[in-house]
Amino acid sequence: MSFNAAVVIQDDTKAKIYTAAPVPAGLYTMPNTAIESIVTVKGFVDLGIGAEYRINNKFSVFAKANNLLNTNYSKYLYYQVNGFNMFGGLTYSF
Numbered sequence: 001m002s003f004n005a006a007v008v009i010q011d012d013t014k015a016k017i018y019t020a021a022p023v024p025a026g027l028y029t030m031p032n033t034a035i036e037s038i039v040t041v042k043g044f045v046d047l048g049i050g051a052e053y054r055i056n057n058k059f060s061v062f063a064k065a066n067n068l069l070n071t072n073y074s075k076y077l078y079y080q081v082n083g084f085n086m087f088g089g090l091t092y093s094f
Contacts, residue, residue, distance in 0.1 A: 006048040013041045015077035044073040046081070063088035 020035040050064035063086065070084040 001051065001053045004050045004052075006046075006050075008046040008048075009043075010075070011043040013043075014038050015041055017077070039077065041074055041077050044071060044075070045069070046071070046073075058093055060091045060093075061088065062091065 015038070016036055017039055018036050046066070047068040048064065048066040049068065050062065052060055052062040054060040065084070065086045067082065067084050072080065072083065074080050
């Protein structure tokens with residue numbers, strides 16, 4: 001049987017939001033505060049654990065739990081992560 005754990009820590013990050021249509025990509029040379037703003041994406045801590053049990057040389061089963069603190073956060077602007085979640089399965093080696 002084997003166990004594993006993961007800790008992901010990310011500090012506050014900055015993201016750019018366009019408040020008006022940006023100019024074509026080839027023409028954009030300098031920041032333009034009239035059409036964009038910078039926002040802060042809050043930092044987070046994400047904890048996870050897992051376990052695997054090898055039944056024999058061919059089969060093993062595993063389980064993993066993520067976001068143990070069930071925190072509601074965004075890793076990237078507007079991309080919420082799932083709350084507490086678990087998954088598991090059976091592996092076969094040939």
